[in-house]
Amino acid sequence: MIGGLFIYNHKGEVLISRVYRDDIGRNAVDAFRVNVIHARQQVRSPVTNIARTSFFHVKRSNIWLAAVTKQNVNAAMVFEFLYKMCDVMTAYFGKISEENIKNNFVLIYELLDEILDFGYPQNSETGALKTFITQQGIKSQTKEEQSQITSQVTGQIGWRREGIKYRRNELFLDVLESVNLLMSPQGQVLSAHVSGRVVMKSYLSGMPECKFGMNDKIVIDKQGKGDATVSIAIDDCTFHQCVRLSKFDSERSISFIPPDGEYELMRYRTTKDIILPFRVIPLVREVGRTKLEVKVVIKSNFKPSLLAQKIEVRIPTPLNTSGVQVICMKGKAKYKASENAIVWKIKRMAGMKESQISAEIELLPTNDKKKWARPPISMNFEVPFAPSGLKVRYLKVFEPKLNYSDHDVIKWVRYIGRSGIYETRC
């Protein structure tokens, strides 16, 4: 189990130090600083073993969160906890930064006491935590309310309290996907996958029972209706704790009593029949030892009515570049010496369009014999559809005790497809 948890700033100074078990000494704090934060070689592994002590770390901007243990713990559990911890902190005080942590350190200690007990993770649901760990002064609660908190935290449905009331019952559903691609210069897909999340925001009264349906291939095939082309094969998925897994196992239906507010209902991954929103066609020509000509064409590959946003193409340049001239039809392009790349930005682009950039790169002859490794051209974008092809079929709400029905709930659905690591070799 987790023996201790430390938070450092970028210099390696300790901001928060909470030790849960005696086997973690004070020197563990320094060991991590010396061997990871200040290491000469950058430490890439998120797990480091120093003197029979394991350190699991995640980095948020300039802040290091490190969980320490001497035992053989489940590393995935520790990381899940660290991510959850980040989520909780963000929910309480916004961005995780040195200043925010310093300003909220009492709160953070309070949270750490609550979500970890003797190193065992406890309830880390923001909604539930906010009922008893507050940032403002607490108005004195009645006995009844206090006992309610106890029964809720220890009860079956720890993520939702009873007696919530809204005038308008509303439900927001976002399908957020990131599409990853590696393509050969000839346009052959070497690897591609989509990792997606279904994020919900619910403002519903009472204890509603929800049912979520999507175009999962197994469900569609079982029902035998509708054509198979619109269904998608999901490789693997994980759910929020509110989803009844037994029901998913037997009927593959996703039913749950939602927490109040924002939460992530599920995560999934698909690898088949991915819609690639953009195609990058690179053309690199070396003219002698001192010149390089680069031409890159991007093609958008979705409905013309849709608009992609925040498009950014990053074309790496050789390490001995001494000068760059760029010409592009659309958007803005600039050579960024500090990143050794030409960055080309386009604000908006409709589907089924094409755009191109050409650059002339001057090189400084070096006495180094090794060739330039030609890193891949990478891309960033945002599109208003799900590249995996996922569609929400229904989202039903039942609340037998209160008198509102499925039709009374206002539901909003939104699809956002973003680029993950979207690269084309050149």
Add this chain to the structure above:
Amino acid sequence: MPAVSKGDGMRGLAVFISDIRNCKSKEAEIKRINKELANIRSKFKGDKALDGYSKKKYVCKLLFIFLLGHDIDFGHMEAVNLLSSNKYTEKQIGYLFISVLVNSNSELIRLINNGIKNDLSSRNPTFMCLALHCIANVGSREMAEAFAGEIPRILVAGDTMDSVKQSAALCLLRLYKTSPDLVLMGEWTSRVVHLLNDQHMGVVTAAISLITCLSQKNPDEFKTCVSLAVSRLSRIVSSASTDLQDYTYYFVPAPWLSCKLLRLLQCYPPPEDGAVKGRLVECLETILNKAQEPPKSKKVQHSNAKNAILFEAIALIIHYDSEPNLLVRACNQLGQFLQHRETNLRYLALESMCTLASSEFSHEAVKTHIETVINALKTERDVSVRQRAADLLYAMCDRSNAKQIVAEMLSYLETADYSIREEMVLKVAILAEKYAVDYSWYVDTILNLIRIAGDYVSEEVWYRVIQIVINRDDVQGYAAKTVFEALQAPACHENMVKVGGYILGEFGNLIAGDPRSSPLVQFNLLHSKFHLCSVPTRALLLSAYIKFINLFPETKSTIQEVLRSDSQIRNSDVELQQRAVEYLKLSSIASTDVLATVLEEMPPFPERESSILAKLKKKKGPGAVSSTEQEDGKREGGELNGGGERGADSTIAASNASTPSPSADLLGLRSSGPVSAAPPSAGSLLVDVFSEAGPAAPAAAVNDDGFLSSAPPSVVSEDPAPPMPQSDELLHKFVCKSNGVLFENQLLQIGVKSEYRQNLGRMYLFYGNKTSVQFVSFSTSVTYTGELQSHIHELSLNVQTKPVEPLVEGGAQVQQVINIECLTDFSDAPLLNIKFRYGGALQNLTLKLPVTVNKFFQPTEMVSHDFFQRWKQLSQPQQEAQKIFKASHGMDKEVLKGKRIMENFVCAGVIQTKAQQVGCLLRLEPNAQAQMYRLTLRSSKDTVSKRLCDLLAEQF
């Protein structure tokens, strides 16, 4: 040197560096550097030429980026351009960049060398210095090739400035160290020596470093420096502290120069010229006197400088080792330091005393400090000082104080630091054995050692106790009693259990009379430890049990019960299971007579070194061992001094074929513990034949009936002699062996592997460091004894050795290759001399190299009547050598009987030398009744027959 004026500061560089220092993360730093690199590239690429200042600035930035750990692959050209600048700062940066970043790029090296040449030939001393520094900093072979001729000229030229001379001397030293073959001695060498008389102290200091290094390689050329150095030293020593002005350091005149002079003198023997020697002795006395004077300053630098000279002087006194008066004075001085407040001084004093202890003049003087040293060992806070104290105790030990020292070391061992325990254990073991007068004391000491520091006691140590106990009747009873008592402790170290099991198994009967140690009590005591031991120990204990059955028949049923239990007879370990089954059957089937014969008391130990050789080879893995072993067997059989014996060869092959891998395993097993080979086991017998049949197979080309002989009297095994320093013994065991352990003591093991073809031979010597401490200044040399050298003004053997590494790490092994060419026949073996320092004490060994004339035998095949024809031709009395002698190893009657017609063995061969070939014929006639052999050798050269006869007679 022109100072850097304020205007020369590079603002851009300062800004860049402060930017880097302000970066919050690694990523930000990399971004900043990438940006700067791109900027510099565009500047260098740019069309308009850069002025010297900006070129210097950018080169500086590149240098800084490189020192941050990033690759720099451009800018070299700009740096080379800076060399031709006339400004000091620009030239300096250019040279700096080149010294740090130069790689052997052919085109650039040429340009750089050109620039350096220009600067060297310029008359500007600062430029010359810069160029010299660059050469020294790069110090590559290319540099040496280009400038090795030039620098000596600059060094000895009359008009060179002092500062340039200084730089030139040090630069030459550096080049000499990297590529000594390129720095040729010439007429300048004599003039370098005269630099010792230079007015400028800096030049003298630089020159002396060079001379010290050069004179180590060619002592003769620089002999003249001794008298110069002595006079210089006496001038410094006798000068007042104010005389040398700039070179007086905290009231000590020229301490560095004095140290270097003293060190230079250590390269040479004491001066022969009486006047010079007198002057030197006077100097040394003055230095010793000065140490007694009250300090002129309280500053630590003052005493450091003074003591540095003092310690060098003492080192010189020890080196000369001829002035008893000085040696005793030095020892007394060091004795004072032993109780000094300063830890470093105590350390150095102990270290120097270690070397003093080995001198005959000061050994007694050192011994007077024994109490202080023991006290240091106990109370010193720093482990390295304690280590030195232990070294010194070891060095000062002799017969008179051995008991005290060993007792002190043992009592200290209980609290000793873990890092030095192993070494201490070795030292105690060595001392106890070396100075043992009373063997019961020895047994006590070693048992104590095992009790206190069992984990650090290596196998060899407890083997040795057992060997000594078995070989000496008078301590056996005492040992059994002591071991029995030691085993009664609730927690025993496993090594103790091993010793106990072995000794009680052999001599338990000697204490069985006492009811407190009756047989059953002994057995129960041993068996109570059984379950806590590892497999090899358990195996040993099982053997002890079967010996108990023999010694005390009344324990038979109890022991059989134990052997019969499932945990023994069905043990998952094959060795244990096999022993349990075999012993059980043996005890139940065999009659008491048979049992008594089989389980007889162990005969006195002839040490079996071949097994240790196998241990040496074990590192290569069991598979490799078996194959090389087999190969060796074959080669030995084939090359052995004799005829082309297909017969013997095929027997070996057959025995190899019939003993597949298990035998190799057994071999490995045996090798891991020679003692565990004690119980009778078919396996070990097999191995015995296998490993010794090869070397022992006497060359039997034809016997008189014309049959191929395949009956090598395998009894003729040369059991390795006990490891006595008598090198003759060692030599004899290698007469018919080409591989084996040549020498072994507690520190060092020397293995030999050799191969011969015609008149050429190659020998591999493996020096194994058995301790955990490194040997320093390890060196070996081969010398010839009188006869070899003066054999009609030419050598009879041409031996070439390759030098070995001067450092041998603890537990490591180094290999040395020796090439041997036999020019003409010889009788004496060359001597191998090994010197090294172990823990400060000099170890010196001289052994005979196992090269004998029979190694150069070429077998010849001939049928029987040819043989006898030749035999008759060589009938002149001086061509024959004959010996009649008693079989020293007993004859194997079985073998002889088996071949009824075996009356004698004959062999033929040719000794190949460069000068001539000597044909040899051999005849061996055994007389079974009288246990005698008659060995007759005939060859075309009388000396050869005689020598061969001597050599081979030892082998039967």
